[in-house]
Amino acid sequence: MIGLCVLLLAFSGFAALCAAMGKHQSALLGRTLSPRGGGALRNGGVAILAAAFILAVADQGAGFGSVYWTGAIMLSALALTLLIPYRPSWARPAGVVAAGLAAILAGGHLLMVWRT
Amino acid sequence: MNGSFRQSMAWLHTWSGLLVGWVLFAMFLTGTASYFRPEITRWMEPETGAPASASQAAVGAVAFLQRKAPNAASWTITLPDERQSVARVSWRPEPKAGEPERRGRGGRGRGMDATLDAATGQPVTPRETRGGEFFYRFHFQMHYVPVLYGRWIAGACAMFMLVAIVSGVITHKRIFKDFFTFRPKKAPQRSWLDAHNMTAVLALPFHAMITYTGLVTLMSMYMPWPAMANYQDNQTYFAAAFPRSEEVQRTGTPAALVPLPQVLEQASRTWSGGRPWIVTVNKPGDAAATIEVSRHSGDKLSYRNGSLTFSGVTGELISRTPEMGPAGKTGSVMYGLHLGRFAEPLLRWMYFLCSLAGCAMVATGLVLWTVKRRRQLPDPQRPHFGFRLVEKLNIGTIAGVPAGMAAMLWANRLLPVEMASRSQWEVHAMFIGWGCMIAYACVRPAKQAWVETLSAAALLVGLLPLVNAATTQRNLVSAVQQGDWAMAAFDLTLFALGGLIGFCAWKAARHAPQAPAKRSRLVGEPA
Amino acid sequence: MARKVTKTAKPATSAVVRRLDVAARAALASVGGYAGASLAAALLARILPGPVAEATTAAMLLSFAAYAALAIWSFADPRLLRLVLGFGLGGAALAGALWLSLQVEPRL
Numbered sequence: 063m064i065g066l067c068v069l070l071l072a073f074s075g076f077a078a079l080c081a082a083m084g085k086h087q088s089a090l091l092g093r094t095l096s097p098r099g100g101g102a103l104r105n106g107g108v109a110i111l112a113a114a115f116i117l118a119v120a121d122q123g124a125g126f127g128s129v130y131w132t133g134a135i136m137l138s139a140l141a142l143t144l145l146i147p148y149r150p151s152w153a154r155p156a157g158v159v160a161a162g163l164a165a166i167l168a169g170g171h172l173l174m175v176w177r178t
Numbered sequence: 179m180n181g182s183f184r185q186s187m188a189w190l191h192t193w194s195g196l197l198v199g200w201v202l203f204a205m206f207l208t209g210t211a212s213y214f215r216p217e218i219t220r221w222m223e224p225e226t227g228a229p230a231s232a233s234q235a236a237v238g239a240v241a242f243l244q245r246k247a248p249n250a251a252s253w254t255i256t257l258p259d260e261r262q263s264v265a266r267v268s269w270r271p272e273p274k275a276g277e278p279e280r281r282g283r284g285g286r287g288r289g290m291d292a293t294l295d296a297a298t299g300q301p302v303t304p305r306e307t308r309g310g311e312f313f314y315r316f317h318f319q320m321h322y323v324p325v326l327y328g329r330w331i332a333g334a335c336a337m338f339m340l341v342a343i344v345s346g347v348i349t350h351k352r353i354f355k356d357f358f359t360f361r362p363k364k365a366p367q368r369s370w371l372d373a374h375n376m377t378a379v380l381a382l383p384f385h386a387m388i389t390y391t392g393l394v395t396l397m398s399m400y401m402p403w404p405a406m407a408n409y410q411d412n413q414t415y416f417a418a419a420f421p422r423s424e425e426v427q428r429t430g431t432p433a434a435l436v437p438l439p440q441v442l443e444q445a446s447r448t449w450s451g452g453r454p455w456i457v458t459v460n461k462p463g464d465a466a467a468t469i470e471v472s473r474h475s476g477d478k479l480s481y482r483n484g485s486l487t488f489s490g491v492t493g494e495l496i497s498r499t500p501e502m503g504p505a506g507k508t509g510s511v512m513y514g515l516h517l518g519r520f521a522e523p524l525l526r527w528m529y530f531l532c533s534l535a536g537c538a539m540v541a542t543g544l545v546l547w548t549v550k551r552r553r554q555l556p557d558p559q560r561p562h563f564g565f566r567l568v569e570k571l572n573i574g575t576i577a578g579v580p581a582g583m584a585a586m587l588w589a590n591r592l593l594p595v596e597m598a599s600r601s602q603w604e605v606h607a608m609f610i611g612w613g614c615m616i617a618y619a620c621v622r623p624a625k626q627a628w629v630e631t632l633s634a635a636a637l638l639v640g641l642l643p644l645v646n647a648a649t650t651q652r653n654l655v656s657a658v659q660q661g662d663w664a665m666a667a668f669d670l671t672l673f674a675l676g677g678l679i680g681f682c683a684w685k686a687a688r689h690a691p692q693a694p695a696k697r698s699r700l701v702g703e704p705a
Numbered sequence: 706m707a708r709k710v711t712k713t714a715k716p717a718t719s720a721v722v723r724r725l726d727v728a729a730r731a732a733l734a735s736v737g738g739y740a741g742a743s744l745a746a747a748l749l750a751r752i753l754p755g756p757v758a759e760a761t762t763a764a765m766l767l768s769f770a771a772y773a774a775l776a777i778w779s780f781a782d783p784r785l786l787r788l789v790l791g792f793g794l795g796g797a798a799l800a801g802a803l804w805l806s807l808q809v810e811p812r813l
Contacts, residue, residue, distance in 0.1 A: 125479040133528035139380040190780045403743040404750030404764035418758040505763035
C-alpha cells in the first residue's frame with residue numbers, strides 16, 4: 063500500500079516539476095505562470111518527491127527504501143513523459159489525482175497502524 | 179580532437195555505442211528476462227508442481243539423499259523459495275584413498291545430482307531443458323564460445339557501455355531542459371533522438387547501476403591485479419576475503435543426523451527471520467558431521483549474507499562466517515543490486531520495466547544512427563556498405579533477439595521430450611531464429627524487412643500462451659484457477675510483449691519514408 | 706598536435722592523419738586505459754590502510770571508474786602528445802611505485 067503511495071507521489075511530483083518548466087506550461091496548464099508561480103510549483107514538486115522518499119524509507123528501511131524510491135521516480139518520469147505528447151491536457155489532472163490518492167492511501171495506512 | 183569537448187564526446191558516444199550495440203541489445207534483453215529466471219524455468223519444466231516451503235523440501239531432500247548417497251562426503255541441497263517448485267540436490271563421493279578432498283558444490287553435472295519435487299521430495303524428471311538459466315548465463319558468458327571468452331566479450335561490451343553512458347551524459351547539453359521532452363510527431367531524426375534521450379536519461383540511475391555492478395560481479399576475472407599485487411594468487415585472496423569453514427574430518431563413529439527442519443528453524447531465528455538457502459551437510463552419518471546453512475541472497479540488498487555451521491548430530495551452532503568489512507559489503511551490495519534477488523514482486527516488475535527501457539535505449543540509439551546517416555547519403559538508393567551493414571544488423575537483432583528467445587520457448591514445447599540433447603537444441607532454436615531474422619533482413623528492402631520481422635517476432639512471442647495451452651495441461655485459465663499467479667502473469671506478459679512488438683510493426687508499416695535529403699536541407703533542419 | 710578550434714575553415718589535415726589520430730586514441734583508451742587502471746588499482750590495493758583483503762576489494766571496485774575516466778580522457782584531450790606522455794610517464798610512475806612497494810613488503 064505504501065509502495066503504491068510512493069509511486070503515486072513520484073508521479074505527481076514530476077507532474078509538478080514538469081508544469082513548472084516554461085516549455086511545458088502551455089501544454090499542461092493551458093497558460094504560462096509568473097516566475098514566482100513557476101518557482102512555487104517547482105518547490106512543490108521537489109517537496110512531493112522528498113515526501114515520497116521519506117515514506118519509502120520509513121516503510122522499507124534505508125536500503126530497500128532508497129532502491130524502491132529510485133525505481134518509482136524512474137518509472138513515473140517515463141510514464142509522464144510518454145503521456146505528455148499524446149494527452150498533455152491529462153497531465154495536470156493526473157498529477158492532482160495521483161497526489162490525492164496518495165494522501166488517501168497514506169492516511170488509510172496510518173489509521174490502520176494506529177488502530178492495531 | 180573533433181572540436182569541442184562536447185563534440186568529441188558525441189563522437190565517442192556514437193562509436194562506443196554502435197560497435198557493440200547489437201551484442202549489448204542481446205545482453206540487455208536476456209538480462210531483462212533473467213529477472214524472472216525461476217519463473218521461466220518453471221514454465222519450461224511443466225512437469226514440476228507448484229512452489230512449496232523450504233522446510234518441507236528439506237525433509238524430502240534428506241530422505242532422498244539418505245537413500246541415494248548415504249556414505250557421501252557431503253550433500254548439497256539448494257532449497258526452494260516462493261518462486262521455485264523444486265529442490266536441487268547434489269552429492270560428492272568420498273575421495274578414494276590418497277586423493278585429496280575436493281571442496282565445492284559437489285557432483286552437479288556429473289551425474290551426482292537430482293531435482294526433487296519440493297513438496298514430496300520425490301525426484302522429478304522434467305524435460306531436459308536449460309530453463310531460464312540459459313538466458314541468465316548467455317547474458318554474461320555468451321554461447322558457442324568457451325565460457326572464459328564469453329565473459330571477456332561481455333566485460334568488454336560492458337566497458338563500452340560504461341563509456342557510452344559517461345560520454346552520453348557529458349554530450350547531452352540540454353539534459354535538464356529536455357528532461358520531459360518526447361516529440362514523436364516531429365521529423366524522424368528528432369523523434370528518435372528524443373526517444374533515445376528519454377529511455378536513457380529517465381532510467382539513467384538503473385543503466386549506470388546495472389553496467390557498473392555488472393562489471394563488479396566478475397571483477398576478480400576482469401581486474402585480478404589488486405589481488406595479484408597483494409597475494410601470490412587469486413585463490414589466496416578469495417580465501418582471505420571469503421573465508422570458508424574448516425574441512426570436516428571423519429571420526430568413523432556413526433551418528434544419526436539431526437532433523438534438518440529443526441536446524442533450519444534455528445538458523446532462521448539466529449538471523450531474526452532470515453531464510454535459509456543452500457544447505458551443505460558434511461560427512462552425513464558421522465559423529466563429526468556438520469550442517470552449513472547459507473542465508474538467502476535475497477534477504478538483504480547484499481548478495482552474500484554469510485552462513486551458519488551447526489553440529490550435524492546435536493544441532494547446536496558451532497560457528498558463523500565473520501562479518502565482511504565495508505569494501506566486502508559494498509561489493510556484495512553491488513552484486514545484490516545487479517541481480518535484484520531481494521526485490522519483492524512490485525519492485526521486481528520495476529526492475530523488469532527499467533531493464534526494458536534499457537533495451538529500448540540501445541535499440542533507439544542503433545536506429546537513430548541509420549536515420550541520421552540516411553539523410554546524409556550521397557545516393558539514398560545505394561548506401562555505402564557500412565550503412566547497409568548497420569541497417570541489416572539493426573533489423574536482424576532488434577526483431578531477431580526477441581524472436582529467437584521466443585523460438586527457444588517454442589522448441590521447449592514442441593521438441594519431443596525423449597529427444598537426445600533436447601536442451602541443446604532448444605538453445606540452437608534461439609540462434610537459428612535470430613540468424614534467420616538477420617538473413618531475412620539482408621534480402622528484403624529495409625522498410626518491408628522491419629515490418630515483416632517485427633510481425634514475425636510479435637507472433638512468435640504472442641502465440642506462446644496458446645502453444646502452452648495446446649501442448650501441456652497448463653494454460654492461463656488453469657493457472658488462475660489454481661492460484662498460480664506467476665504462471666498466469668507469465669502468459670499475460672507474453673501477450674503484452676507480443677502486442678508491444680506488434681505495435682512497433684504497425685508503426686513501421688505506417689511510416690512514410692522521408693523526402694530525399696536534398697529537399698529537406700533546402701527547407702532547413704529543426705534544431 | 707595542437708589544433709585551434711575554429712568553426713570557419715576545417716584544418717587541412719588529411720583523412721589519413723585523422724584516422725591515425727582516432728586509432729591512436731582508441732588504442733590509448735582501450736589498452737592504455739586497462740593498463741593504467743590495473744596499475745593504479747594494484748598500487749591502491751597496496752597502499753590503502755586496513756585489512757589487506759578489504760584494500761584489495763576496494764581497489765577492484767574502483768578500478769572500472771578509473772578505466773572509464775582514462776578512456777574519456779583519451780578522446781577529450783585535444784592534444785595527442787599530452788595523452789601519450791601522460792599514459793607513458795604516468796604508467797611508468799605507477800609501475801615504479803608498485804615495484805618499490807613490492808620490494809618493501811612482499812606479497813602474502
